[in-house]
Amino acid sequence: MISIFTAPKPFTNPHIAIIQRNAIRSWKAVGAEVILVGDDEGVAEAARDLDVIHKPEVVRNAYGTPKIDSIFALGREAASGEMLAYINTDVMLLPDFMDTAMRLAEQEKQFLIIGQRWDLDVRQELDFSDGWVDRLQKDIKTRARRHPRGGSDYFLFPRQVFTYIPPFAIGRAGWDNWMIYEARQRGWKVIDGSADINIIHQDHDYSHLPGGKPHYKLPESFENVKAGGGNRTIFTLDDCNYVLKEQKLERFPGSWKKFWREVEIIPLVRWHSSFFTNIFFALFHPKKAYREWRSQLSSRQA
Incomplete structure (x- = not known):
């Protein structure tokens, strides 16, 4: 069992609601346990309609933004799996996510898997009946764009790691970089799974953020960086020390x-x-x- 937890945005914006439902349906379709954290408008109803676990008791910061440490604690508490994943609620998965995770869990005890995403414009609820994997793989080949190697949209790890998380604000810059730094300084294998795992990010605007500004321009992003130890702990995909290629774990390419x-x-x-x-x-x-x-x-x- 792999347990995926996430903190959705409110389901009030019709487009945000569509892409979040698509993401959650894809997670269920690949066989993961799904946990929605938070009490924003529409989350409880979505959890009920999609038949997933709901943990509403999230702690918020002074800005009203859910805190990462609370999200991780609630997700861990509700999870049944020995493998955990935090994934942004606009990201769809394919079966390669589960296949890679299960094979790696048989070989390693302490690790973090992250990776690049594909960006795709999605405007309607998708059909996850038979043939959905082929349809999405076709969309990746014909319409998707490879996102640059900055930032991370998923974190896959065994239950026994990341038992401590600083009080970051969700949806703001800095905390995802800290996850990479923390794994490296703990001596865990930090693995770039981009070659084997295809995740699909559904395009959206920033209307859900204060003033419609990108998250890295908000005060909470600067506070996240400070909570994580400052600018030196801003690690990226290029700070991985291993890569996955055709299900084989290799050292990060030298240069x-x-x-x-x-x-x-x-x-x-x-x-x-x-x-x-x-x-x-x-x-x-x-x-x-x-x-x-x-x-x-x-x-x-x-």
């Missing part, structure tokens, strides 16, 4: 860029030293370090 990045983060993920982390950052990024120093100096003088 000079990758080599020097691994050298740069040694003080952070191995020595756990903020002092040497900043020294190494200044050596590798002198202009950025200088700008940070000037900015901090100006803030103190103000």
